[in-house]
Amino acid sequence: MTVDAILELLKSDKSFWNNVTHHCVIPGQAAVSEPLGTRMHPSLAGVLKKRGIDRLYIHQQEAFDLAESGHNLVVVTPTASGKTLCYNLPVLNRILHDPRTRALYIFPTKALAYDQYSELQELVDGLNAQIGVFTYDGDTSPEVRKKVRQAGHIVLTNPDMLHQAILPHHTKWMKLFENLQFVVLDELHSYRGVFGSHMANVLRRLNRVAAFYGSHPVYLCSSATIRNPGELASMLTQKQIRVIDRNGAPSSTRHFLIYNPPVISPQLGIRKSAILEASRLASRLISHDIQTIVFARSRVSVEILTTYLQNASGTRLVKGYRGGYLPRERREIESGLRSGKIMGVVSTNALELGVDIGGLDASVLVGYPGTIASTWQQAGRAGRRTGTALTIMIATSSPLDQFIAANPEYLFSASPEMGLINPDNLYILSSHLKCAAFELPFRRGENFGVETTDAILSFLEEQGMLHLAGDTYHWADQSFPAESISLRSASRENVVIIDRTAGARVIGEVDLFSAPMLVHTDAIYIHQGRQYHVDYLDYAEKKAYVTAVDVDYYTDASLSVDLSVLEEEQAPSPPGTYASTGELKVTALVTMFKKIKMYTHENIGSGPVHLPEQEMHTEGFWLSLDERTLESIGISSVQTGLLGISHLLSNVATVYLMCDPKDISVVAQVKARHNGLPTIFVYDNYPGGVGFSKRLPAMLTDILADCMSLLAACPCPDGCPGCVGPLTQVETGAKAHTRKLLLTLISQAQGGVSH
Amino acid sequence: MSQDKLERLRRILSEAKEARSEKVKAPSPGQSQCVFVHRFPRSRFYGNYPLTIPDRAAELLNAFFRCPPPSQLAFLDLETTGLSAGTGNYVFLAGIGRYVPEGFAITQVLLSDVSNERHFLQELLSLLAGADGLVTYNGRVFDWPLLETRLRLNRMPEPEMSFHVDLLYPARRLFSGSFRSCSLQHIEYYVLNAMREDDIPSHLIPAMFWQYQRTRDVAALAPVLEHNKRDVLALASFLSALACMAENPQAITQASVLLGLGRAACDSGNPERGLPLVSQAIEKGIPEPHLSRALRHLSRSLKRAGLFHLALQLWESHVHPVCLIEMAKYFEHTLCDIESALYCTELCIRCFGKDVDGTLTRRRLRLLKKLARSSQLCSS
Structure with a gap:
C-alpha cells in the first residue's frame, strides 16, 4: 500500500482520526542546481558524471567554492539533501591537486564514521588515484593503525578517539598533522550541552597540536536545523564560520499528524498509553507494507515496543536499535533497513543521526522528542526523493507533550532550539x-x-x-x-551484560550510572525484544549475569535522591522567597523496583534493590519560601503545591533553557536540610554543572507565568500527568494548591524583585 | 677450596674494586644534562654471569637470537616520568651500555633541566652513535617508541638502527613456562641469581625526578641512578647468560628452557641447530598442551621456510598426533602419496584414538575416497 492510500485509510477511521489534533502538509520542493564548475579536478568531475551527476545542488556548489577559497563553513540542510558531498568534494579535489593533503573527519559516533567510510570509499574507488581512506576507532587493529597514520589521506574517527588516542600520541600522527588542511565535523548539532562543551575543548587541543606542526586546518561542518548553527560552529571551532542554508535538494511532500491518545479516565486525567497506541498504529502501518521507524524516548520503551511489534507483525521483520547493542548487530539492522528486508525498526534517538538506513515511508514519534531540532531530524527519517512521507507524533501525558498537542504552532512556527555549550565550565x-x-x-x-x-x-x-x-x-x-575523562557522561565505565542461558555470551552493555536502574539483581532486562532475568549484578566487577526468560512483566526501578548544599550564593528573588545558586551534592540511591504487567501496565509486585549510593557534585538553583509566605498559604497547600510546581517546572524550564529534559533535574523538599524551608531545587545532571540552572534566576518570572498558563489550560479536574502530576501520586486538591502557590509567587514577583 | 668457591671469591673482590665508579662531569647550574660514566673490567660478573661475551659466543648469539656482533651493540634502559606512551611522558635518565676494549662501560645521561630537553637528547644520540644494534628489555613497545616521541617533539632526527634485540622475547620464549612473570626483576632473581638490596620501587621514581627539578640536588637522585645502572648491568648479564646457554645447552636441566632455546634457533633461521635441542627437550618431557603447541608452531615455521626435509625429520622422530597429522598432510598435498597419508592417519587413530584431533575421521574418509578414485587424482 502507498503512503497516500494508508493516509486515506486512517482518515476514514473515525476512532483514529478524531484524536488527531493537528494535520498539516508540508509541500515538497524541486531541485535547484548548477552545472559543475571548472575548478573541479577533471577526474572528480568524471566520477560524478559516471554516476549521473552533472549538476550540483546550490548548497553543494556554495560549500565547494567557499572551502576552495579557505573559508570555515557550516552547511545547514535537512536529512538526505546530499550533505556529505558538501565536504567530500572539496576535500577530494584538494587531495587530487596535492596528494600530500590530509583531512580528519569527525563523526559523533563510530557507527556514523563506518557508514560514511563506505560511501566515501565508493567515490574514491572511481577516482583511480592513490587515496587512502581509513576509519580509526577502538576496533582498528594495531597493524592497520600504523598504516592509517602513515598512508591515510582521509581519517574518519570520533571525538573519543581524537581525545584519547590521537591527540595524546600526536607524534605518531606527524604526517597527518603536518599536512592537515581540512577538519570535517559532521552532525554538528549533536555537540550541544555537556558533550559539546567537551568537544569545544577537544578542538582547542586539536588546533593547538596542529599549530605545533604548522597547520591551520579549515573546518567544514554540517548540521541539522538549529537556531544558531553559525554561532555553535564558531564556539566549537574558535573560527569565523560562514553559514550555508540555501537548500537546493528536492524533497517529498510530508504529512505531519499529531495524535493525542483519548482520555480514558477523566477523573484521574489518564489518557490511553502512548506506547500501546504507538504499537497499534505502527503494526497497522507495517502490516500494510509501509516501512516504518518508531522513535521511543528510553531504552526500556524501545524494548517494550519491539516486543509488542514483533508479536503483532507476524512474518514481517521488526528490530530494535539503541545504544548498548553490539556493533555487528547494528550493522546488520542498518543494511536490513536499506535493503527493505526489515519492515519496522524501533529506536532511541540513536538513529536520529545520519546513520544511513535509506529513506523509510513513515516515522512514528512516541512523545515529543524534547527539542524541535530532534523532531525534524526524526521526522526526516521518513521520506524518499519522490512520493509522500508520513510522520505521526503521539503525545504522551507529560505536560510538555500536552502543551505541544494543544499548541502545535510551537512546532511549526517557532524557531528551533539553540545549540548551547559552555566550553569554559x-x-x-x-x-x-x-x-x-x-x-x-x-x-x-x-x-x-x-x-x-x-x-x-x-x-x-x-x-x-x-x-x-x-x-x-x-x-x-x-x-x-x-x-x-569521558566526553559522554560522568563515568566512562560500563557494565557488561552476560547471558548465561547457554554458555556465557556478552549481549550488551549499559553505562555505570544507569546500571542500578536497568540491570539490578532481579530486573527484567529486555534486549532485542527478548527478556532476560538479571540473576546477579556484580557491581564491583561491573558485570550483570542474565538468563533468558519468558515472563509477562517488566521492571521499573525507583530512584531516591537526596541533596545537600555545599556553597550558596544569593540571587535576586521575588519578595517572600529566597533564591540561590550554588554547589550541591546529589546522592542517588535505587531502593526498590516494581513489576509492571505487559499490555495492561498494572503494578503486580515489587522487590528491594541493594546497591551503593552514587554521588555527584553539581551546580544548582533553588528557591525557598520564607516563613511569612509559608504561614499565609498554609503548610498543606505548600506541601502539595511544591510538588505540583516542580512537576510543571521540570518541563517548562527545559523549554527556556533549550536543553534536553535529561540535562536537568527538579526536586522539591518541604523542609530543606540547609535552611528548614520549603524549597524547589533545579540542578544540572552532570558533575560540576554545565551552567543550565545558573541561568534560571533571570528567567524565573517568565517561567512561573508559563507554568501558570499550562496549569490553567489543562482540562483535568484535579491534577493529571499533563500538569501537576498524576492524581495517584499527589494529594487531593493538588491543582488548587498549586494554583494558589503559583499565584502568590507571581503576584509577589510582579510587585518587585528584592535583593 | 673448590673451584667454584674460588671463582665466587674472585668475583666479590672485583666487585669491591668496582665500587669506585667514576663520575665524569659534575652537574652545575645552567648545564642541561649530567653524564655519569661507570667502567667495568672483563672479569666483572653481575649475578652468575660475566658482563662481557667471549668472541666464540658471538656467532652463537646471532644463530640463536639474531643478535649482531657485540661491538655494534648498545644496551639501553630509560627512566621516565610516567608509564603511559604519549607525549606527556618525559625521558629523564638514559643508561647506555657499550662493550669497550677493557670490558664494559655504562654511561648515564640525566636531564637536568626539563625545559632544555634538546641538549639531553643530543647527548643521548651521541652516545648511541656508532652502534648498529640496540639491546633493551621491552624496548620495542616502551623505550624506543618513547624516545622517538621525544625526538619528534624536539624536531630531531631519529637514529637508524639495523637491529633491535628486545630481550623480553627470548626471556618469554625460554622462561614463561618456569615462572609467573618474565619481568626483568624476575629474570634477575631466578636466572642471573643477582640480588638487589635497597632498590627503589619504580613507582617512586617520577616523583624523585620532579623533586630534583625543584631542588637541583643530584645526590637525592642517587637511588634512581643506581637502579638504572643495575638495569643495564642486568641486560648485559642476561645476554651473556643467553650466550652461555647457547654455548652449552647440555647444562640446561629444564626441558621447557631447552625447548625454548631450540625454537629460538629455528625462528632465527637455524633449524639445523635448533631441532636437535627440541628433540632433547621432548625426550626430557614436555607436558601437554605445551608440547602440541610447540610442535605445531615448529612445523609451521619449517614448512613456511620450505625446509620439508627438516620438518620430516622432526615428525619422524616423535610419536605424537601432531606429527602424524602433519605427515599425513605432507603426503597427501605435497607428495600426492595418498596411501602413505592414509597410513599415517590410521596409525594416529590406532595409537591415540579418533578424538585426539577433530579432523581425523573426516580426513580418513576423504583419503579413502581419493584412493578409490585412484590413479589420475594427483595431476598437479
Whole structure:
C-alpha cells in the first residue's frame, strides 16, 4: 500500500482520526542546481558524471567554492539533501591537486564514521588515484593503525578517539598533522550541552597540536536545523564560520499528524498509553507494507515496543536499535533497513543521526522528542526523493507533550532550539587543560580559549600536576589524563551484560550510572525484544549475569535522591522567597523496583534493590519560601503545591533553557536540610554543572507565568500527568494548591524583585 | 677450596674494586644534562654471569637470537616520568651500555633541566652513535617508541638502527613456562641469581625526578641512578647468560628452557641447530598442551621456510598426533602419496584414538575416497 492510500485509510477511521489534533502538509520542493564548475579536478568531475551527476545542488556548489577559497563553513540542510558531498568534494579535489593533503573527519559516533567510510570509499574507488581512506576507532587493529597514520589521506574517527588516542600520541600522527588542511565535523548539532562543551575543548587541543606542526586546518561542518548553527560552529571551532542554508535538494511532500491518545479516565486525567497506541498504529502501518521507524524516548520503551511489534507483525521483520547493542548487530539492522528486508525498526534517538538506513515511508514519534531540532531530524527519517512521507507524533501525558498537542504552532512556527555549550565550565576546561599540557607544554601567557588560562595552570602546578620551569609548564604527573575523562557522561565505565542461558555470551552493555536502574539483581532486562532475568549484578566487577526468560512483566526501578548544599550564593528573588545558586551534592540511591504487567501496565509486585549510593557534585538553583509566605498559604497547600510546581517546572524550564529534559533535574523538599524551608531545587545532571540552572534566576518570572498558563489550560479536574502530576501520586486538591502557590509567587514577583 | 668457591671469591673482590665508579662531569647550574660514566673490567660478573661475551659466543648469539656482533651493540634502559606512551611522558635518565676494549662501560645521561630537553637528547644520540644494534628489555613497545616521541617533539632526527634485540622475547620464549612473570626483576632473581638490596620501587621514581627539578640536588637522585645502572648491568648479564646457554645447552636441566632455546634457533633461521635441542627437550618431557603447541608452531615455521626435509625429520622422530597429522598432510598435498597419508592417519587413530584431533575421521574418509578414485587424482 502507498503512503497516500494508508493516509486515506486512517482518515476514514473515525476512532483514529478524531484524536488527531493537528494535520498539516508540508509541500515538497524541486531541485535547484548548477552545472559543475571548472575548478573541479577533471577526474572528480568524471566520477560524478559516471554516476549521473552533472549538476550540483546550490548548497553543494556554495560549500565547494567557499572551502576552495579557505573559508570555515557550516552547511545547514535537512536529512538526505546530499550533505556529505558538501565536504567530500572539496576535500577530494584538494587531495587530487596535492596528494600530500590530509583531512580528519569527525563523526559523533563510530557507527556514523563506518557508514560514511563506505560511501566515501565508493567515490574514491572511481577516482583511480592513490587515496587512502581509513576509519580509526577502538576496533582498528594495531597493524592497520600504523598504516592509517602513515598512508591515510582521509581519517574518519570520533571525538573519543581524537581525545584519547590521537591527540595524546600526536607524534605518531606527524604526517597527518603536518599536512592537515581540512577538519570535517559532521552532525554538528549533536555537540550541544555537556558533550559539546567537551568537544569545544577537544578542538582547542586539536588546533593547538596542529599549530605545533604548522597547520591551520579549515573546518567544514554540517548540521541539522538549529537556531544558531553559525554561532555553535564558531564556539566549537574558535573560527569565523560562514553559514550555508540555501537548500537546493528536492524533497517529498510530508504529512505531519499529531495524535493525542483519548482520555480514558477523566477523573484521574489518564489518557490511553502512548506506547500501546504507538504499537497499534505502527503494526497497522507495517502490516500494510509501509516501512516504518518508531522513535521511543528510553531504552526500556524501545524494548517494550519491539516486543509488542514483533508479536503483532507476524512474518514481517521488526528490530530494535539503541545504544548498548553490539556493533555487528547494528550493522546488520542498518543494511536490513536499506535493503527493505526489515519492515519496522524501533529506536532511541540513536538513529536520529545520519546513520544511513535509506529513506523509510513513515516515522512514528512516541512523545515529543524534547527539542524541535530532534523532531525534524526524526521526522526526516521518513521520506524518499519522490512520493509522500508520513510522520505521526503521539503525545504522551507529560505536560510538555500536552502543551505541544494543544499548541502545535510551537512546532511549526517557532524557531528551533539553540545549540548551547559552555566550553569554559571550570570542571570541563581544567580537565582538558590537563590533557593539553600532557600533549604539549604550556608557555606562560598562552591562551587556551580563556583569559584565565594562566590561573588554572598555576593552580594545577600547586596541585603538583604541572611543573613550572622557566616560563613553561610541563606535565609532571604519572597518569595519562585523557584516560579518566569521558566526553559522554560522568563515568566512562560500563557494565557488561552476560547471558548465561547457554554458555556465557556478552549481549550488551549499559553505562555505570544507569546500571542500578536497568540491570539490578532481579530486573527484567529486555534486549532485542527478548527478556532476560538479571540473576546477579556484580557491581564491583561491573558485570550483570542474565538468563533468558519468558515472563509477562517488566521492571521499573525507583530512584531516591537526596541533596545537600555545599556553597550558596544569593540571587535576586521575588519578595517572600529566597533564591540561590550554588554547589550541591546529589546522592542517588535505587531502593526498590516494581513489576509492571505487559499490555495492561498494572503494578503486580515489587522487590528491594541493594546497591551503593552514587554521588555527584553539581551546580544548582533553588528557591525557598520564607516563613511569612509559608504561614499565609498554609503548610498543606505548600506541601502539595511544591510538588505540583516542580512537576510543571521540570518541563517548562527545559523549554527556556533549550536543553534536553535529561540535562536537568527538579526536586522539591518541604523542609530543606540547609535552611528548614520549603524549597524547589533545579540542578544540572552532570558533575560540576554545565551552567543550565545558573541561568534560571533571570528567567524565573517568565517561567512561573508559563507554568501558570499550562496549569490553567489543562482540562483535568484535579491534577493529571499533563500538569501537576498524576492524581495517584499527589494529594487531593493538588491543582488548587498549586494554583494558589503559583499565584502568590507571581503576584509577589510582579510587585518587585528584592535583593 | 673448590673451584667454584674460588671463582665466587674472585668475583666479590672485583666487585669491591668496582665500587669506585667514576663520575665524569659534575652537574652545575645552567648545564642541561649530567653524564655519569661507570667502567667495568672483563672479569666483572653481575649475578652468575660475566658482563662481557667471549668472541666464540658471538656467532652463537646471532644463530640463536639474531643478535649482531657485540661491538655494534648498545644496551639501553630509560627512566621516565610516567608509564603511559604519549607525549606527556618525559625521558629523564638514559643508561647506555657499550662493550669497550677493557670490558664494559655504562654511561648515564640525566636531564637536568626539563625545559632544555634538546641538549639531553643530543647527548643521548651521541652516545648511541656508532652502534648498529640496540639491546633493551621491552624496548620495542616502551623505550624506543618513547624516545622517538621525544625526538619528534624536539624536531630531531631519529637514529637508524639495523637491529633491535628486545630481550623480553627470548626471556618469554625460554622462561614463561618456569615462572609467573618474565619481568626483568624476575629474570634477575631466578636466572642471573643477582640480588638487589635497597632498590627503589619504580613507582617512586617520577616523583624523585620532579623533586630534583625543584631542588637541583643530584645526590637525592642517587637511588634512581643506581637502579638504572643495575638495569643495564642486568641486560648485559642476561645476554651473556643467553650466550652461555647457547654455548652449552647440555647444562640446561629444564626441558621447557631447552625447548625454548631450540625454537629460538629455528625462528632465527637455524633449524639445523635448533631441532636437535627440541628433540632433547621432548625426550626430557614436555607436558601437554605445551608440547602440541610447540610442535605445531615448529612445523609451521619449517614448512613456511620450505625446509620439508627438516620438518620430516622432526615428525619422524616423535610419536605424537601432531606429527602424524602433519605427515599425513605432507603426503597427501605435497607428495600426492595418498596411501602413505592414509597410513599415517590410521596409525594416529590406532595409537591415540579418533578424538585426539577433530579432523581425523573426516580426513580418513576423504583419503579413502581419493584412493578409490585412484590413479589420475594427483595431476598437479
